[in-house]
Amino acid sequence: PRVRHTADQETEFLVVANRLPVHLEAHGTAEPRWQRSPGGLVSALEPILRARRGAWVGWAGTTGDTPVAFHDPDLRLHPVPLNESEYRDYYEGFSNATLWPLFHDAVAPPEFKQAWWQSYRQVNQRFAEHTAAVAAPGATVWIQDYQLMLVPALLRERRPDVRIGFFLHIPFPPPELFLQLPWRTEVVDGLLGADLVGFQLPGGARNFLQLVRRLHRGESVAGGQPTPVLGTVRLPGRTVRAGAFPISIDTAGLEALAHSEAVRERAQRIRHRLGGSRKIMLGVDRLDYTKGIDQRLRAFEGLLAKNRITAQDTVLVQIATPSRERVEHYRRQRARVEAQVGRINGTFGQVGRVPVHYLHTTVDRTELAALYQAADVMLVTPLRDGMNLVAKEFVAARPDLGGALVLSEFAGAAHELPQALLVNPHHLSELEDTMAAALDLEERERRHRMRELRRHVRERDVHHWARSFLSALSEGGHGAVPG
Ligand code: ADP
Numbered sequence: 250p251r252v253r254h255t256a257d258q259e260t261e262f263l264v265v266a267n268r269l270p271v272h273l274e275a276h277g278t279a280e281p282r283w284q285r286s287p288g289g290l291v292s293a294l295e296p297i298l299r300a301r302r303g304a305w306v307g308w309a310g311t312t313g314d315t316p317v318a319f320h321d322p323d324l325r326l327h328p329v330p331l332n333e334s335e336y337r338d339y340y341e342g343f344s345n346a347t348l349w350p351l352f353h354d355a356v357a358p359p360e361f362k363q364a365w366w367q368s369y370r371q372v373n374q375r376f377a378e379h380t381a382a383v384a385a386p387g388a389t390v391w392i393q394d395y396q397l398m399l400v401p402a403l404l405r406e407r408r409p410d411v412r413i414g415f416f417l418h419i420p421f422p423p424p425e426l427f428l429q430l431p432w433r434t435e436v437v438d439g440l441l442g443a444d445l446v447g448f449q450l451p452g453g454a455r456n457f458l459q460l461v462r463r464l465h466r467g468e469s470v471a472g473g474q475p476t477p478v479l480g481t482v483r484l485p486g487r488t489v490r491a492g493a494f495p496i497s498i499d500t501a502g503l504e505a506l507a508h509s510e511a512v513r514e515r516a517q518r519i520r521h522r523l524g525g526s527r528k529i530m531l532g533v534d535r536l537d538y539t540k541g542i543d544q545r546l547r548a549f550e551g552l553l554a555k556n557r558i559t560a561q562d563t564v565l566v567q568i569a570t571p572s573r574e575r576v577e578h579y580r581r582q583r584a585r586v587e588a589q590v591g592r593i594n595g596t597f598g599q600v601g602r603v604p605v606h607y608l609h610t611t612v613d614r615t616e617l618a619a620l621y622q623a624a625d626v627m628l629v630t631p632l633r634d635g636m637n638l639v640a641k642e643f644v645a646a647r648p649d650l651g652g653a654l655v656l657s658e659f660a661g662a663a664h665e666l667p668q669a670l671l672v673n674p675h676h677l678s679e680l681e682d683t684m685a686a687a688l689d690l691e692e693r694e695r696r697h698r699m700r701e702l703r704r705h706v707r708e709r710d711v712h713h714w715a716r717s718f719l720s721a722l723s724e725g726g727h728g729a730v731p732g
């Protein structure tokens with residue numbers, strides 16, 4: 250991105266997230282370079298902020314010198330510094346080895362460490378301070394995700410004049426799980442600093458309201474509200490509302506890209522390179538143990554072993570973005586996935602013809618759209634996922650009505666996309682059967698399903714998500730709401 254340094258200015262509409270939409274990446278001894286940040290949060294919020302000309306408070310992805318505020322070019326970015334020990338304790342530790350696994354059904358055991366919690370508190374305080382310094386009087390501040398759950402209350406202490414929204418991108422677990430957290434009361438009180446707390450699904454909002462009741466943090470009342478707000482918490486002097494706002498994608502932007510000559514040509518080339526008539530199965534994920542990559546590989550291996558497919562007729566392309574690489578569960582997950590890929594290719598491959606193409610890398614948007622377009626079957630098989638934008642992106646990239654979507658019932662997206670082939674990724678033979686069925690789907694049915702899926706992602710795009718959250722936010726409390 251082009252960067253232009255500017256003096257700090259106060260802002261009417263602010264997004265606060267752990268990461269900025271771009272981060273500084275080291276390149277040996279050369280100057281670090283700005284790269285797009287990974288993950289669904291950035292994919293969703295970047296088009297919103299650009300359209301509304303807001304500002305973004307977040308970490309620049311480096312523990313070295315932090316740049317001053319700059320424009321990129323129609324977005325104002327306010328970097329928040331993290332040092333090496335905060336990166337380890339707040340980001341890798343409390344955010345990604347305590348909260349992330351706990352909120353994803355504890356599919357990996359969460360670790361509870363006092364030092365990590367202290368760092369989380371300290372960094373949340375810093376985010377609140379930076380935000381308080383740049384928010385205009387009466388501004389609207391939209392805080393994002395599990396890394397910053399204390400910021401709503403910390404910001405309210407400093408700036409009672411601003412309107413505060415909070416949105417959680419990941420699942421909010423049932424009270425029985427959440428209550429394991431030694432600092433459960435502090436975290437809930439942090440969230441209750443917001444005027445509106447948003448979740449992906451109604452179940453998450455209900456879990457939160459139940460939890461508030463269990464912890465006696467105010468009088469929580471479910472229902473009695475027009476959706477998407479599902480309940481309120483009455484606190485002394487004010488109320489907090491909770492609701493469900495399923496996040497989405499910039500459908501029009503991706504559709505336009507999908508129609509471009511560059512993408513169509515690249516998709517054809519990919520098909521050709523992978524072997525003309527071979528069916529292509531595709532996975533695109535951050536390399537995260539919640540994404541069910543190993544389950545998917547095991548099912549693919551099962552289909553090969555049973556001769557239901559062969560390396561001659563089918564290929565699996567798995568693109569895995571490097572993610573949280575020093576965290577133990579992520580290291581193990583990478584080793585597991587890479588061993589599986591090696592075993593499958595070693596067992597079922599031939600010279601010049603391997604069944605799995607595995608790339609441990611980020612790809613650019615054109616390449617990603619071309620991959621979506623080249624695929625016959627998209628595999629989205631998380632064990633638990635707040636939403637999963639890859640599923641929606643695949644649909645948006647298929648104006649040709651081609652391709653079948655295999656989607657885990659444990660992804661938030663499954664609630665909105667029932668025309669996908671839904672599957673329980675824990676059930677290996679069901680996963681094998683569903684993958685095989687997707688490969689053999691009759692054309693009429695495939696087109697019919699895709700048409701319905703596309704109707705949904707067009708109507709419910711990311712702009713709809715932002716409008717619905719921000720208008721619910723504007724209905725209570727005070728502060729400016731961006732148009
Ligand atoms: P999460 O937020 O957990 O990473 P999502 O599926 O909601 O999961 O969002 C992932 C986002 O990251 C999507 O916008 C997707 O296009 C992008 N993405 C995932 N893997 C890659 C990759 N290898 N290269 C480029 N973008 C990727």
Ligand code: F6P
Nearest residue numbers: 268287288289290394418419573
């Ligand atoms: O909600 C998904 C999410 O965890 C975001 O909060 C985050 O920005 C993204 O995935 C990528 O993860 P990370 O920032 O840890 O690289």
